[in-house]
Amino acid sequence: MVIKNNKNKEGLLREFSKGIFRQNPIFVSVLGLCPALAVTTSLENALGMGVAVSFVLVFSNSIISSMRNILPNKIRIPCFIVVIASFVTIVELLMAAFAPLLAKQLGIFVPLIVVNCIIMGRAEAFASRNSVLTSLFDGLGMGLGFTLAISCVALIRQVLGRCGILVMLLPPGALLTLGFLMGGLNLMKKEK
Amino acid sequence: MxxxxxxxxxxxxxxxxxxxxxxxxxxxxxxxxxxxxxxxxxxxxxxxLPENASSAEKKQIDEITFYEAKDKSGALIGFCFLAERRGYSSNIKTMVSITPEGKIIKVKVLEQNETPGIGSQITEDKFLGQFLNQRFDTAFDTITGATISSEALINSIKEKAARVLAAANQK
CATH class of the missing domain: 1.20.5 (Single alpha-helices involved in coiled-coils or other helix-helix interfaces)
Incomplete structure (x- = not known):
């Protein structure tokens, strides 16, 4: 029994940590690039966006996973979208009520979380096939991985932008930063 | 079925x-x-609000909303209003205060989402400073490289100031 428990814990930890490194949504799966490119002009925005996406991911993953046995296969996508859109609306309302400045900064990109491929992707590829608890940890890990990744991009852009390289704060800066980061990570992997 | x-x-x-x-x-x-x-x-x-203002009262005349600022003795010392216009990539919203004679007291940008580093210069004191103590119909300078953003802000203020003063004087 003890051994089984340990195994379970390890499994959960694996599901959690894979989102951060092995299957990082931004650098490895290359999903959800729209917010990663658009809101990474400051670290504050990136963190706010990361928390919002993580919240939606955790809840949509748990709810979808708990419904996985009653969802008819043919209409699973509309069901996912209803659940995801509801949680995004909840985040939007909460943000407007408790963090109005952040809500103003992020603007249209909060409602756009609905069409973020990470969330849809995790619902389809993971939550609809795994138990509630593992899906929850998967959501947490993916959310954290996403937050870390866009914070990295935002930090680099903000620092370089402040140093006077204006182009880093404009859209090309986002693409350049992301490209170099991704290239660097792949290079590191190859050399291993 | x-x-x-x-x-x-x-x-x-x-x-x-x-x-x-x-x-x-x-x-x-x-x-x-x-x-x-x-x-x-x-x-x-x-x-x-002007520094010596003690109260601000909301007024609405002919669909134009503004605030009347009064000092302690109840004398009218200025008007405050919201000005808004489409800039380059967003709506630029400003809060402005003017004296009853039409001199601009202060301009504050409330909302804008212009290009960071270029259009966003309209929020800097270097640009906004030129409005202080000038009549609203002065020819203000725009920002090189951010003509659309700065022009939108200037024109929105000029237009709204003229309308607020007209509405206030009509009364």
Whole structure:
């Protein structure tokens, strides 16, 4: 029994940590690039966006996973979208009520979380096939991985932008930063 | 037929569940959001009010809304108003205060989402400083490279100031 428990814990930890490194949504799966490119002009925005996406991911993953046995296969996508859109609306309302400045900064990109491929992707590829608890940890890990990744991009852009390289704060800066980061990570992997 | 019924009932249940949840969250956050909006407006108003103002009263004449600032003795010392116009990539919203003679006291940018580093220079003191103590119909300088953003801000203020003064004098 003890051994089984340990195994379970390890499994959960694996599901959690894979989102951060092995299957990082931004650098490895290359999903959800729209917010990663658009809101990474400051670290504050990136963190706010990361928390919002993580919240939606955790809840949509748990709810979808708990419904996985009653969802008819043919209409699973509309069901996912209803659940995801509801949680995004909840985040939007909460943000407007408790963090109005952040809500103003992020603007249209909060409602756009609905069409973020990470969330849809995790619902389809993971939550609809795994138990509630593992899906929850998967959501947490993916959310954290996403937050870390866009914070990295935002930090680099903000620092370089402040140093006077204006182009880093404009859209090309986002693409350049992301490209170099991704290239660097792949290079590191190859050399291993 | 059987499938159709099953599919629609499942989807209905999910939608019903989500709608209930949303209604609940909306009920909780609605008063808070309204309060935040009011606070934001009040904060902006406070920031542009002339220093010796002790009260600001909301006025609405011919669809033009503005605030009348009065000092302790009740004498009129200025007007505050919101000006808004489409810039390069967003609506630029400013809160402005002017004296009854039309001299600009202060300009504060409330909302803008112009290109960072270029259009966003309209929020800097270097640009906004030129408005201080000038009549609203002075020819103000635009910013090199950010003509559309700065022109939008200048023109929105000029236009609204003229309309507010006209409305206030008419009374």
């Amino acid at each position: 059987k499938d159709t019924l099953r599919f629609s009932s499942v989807l209905f249940l999910i939608c019903f569940f989500c709608a209930t949840m949303l209604a609940f969250v909306h009920g909780v956050t609605e008063p808070k959001i309204a309060e935040q909006k009011r606070l934001a407006q009040e904060r902006a108003l406070k920031e542009v």
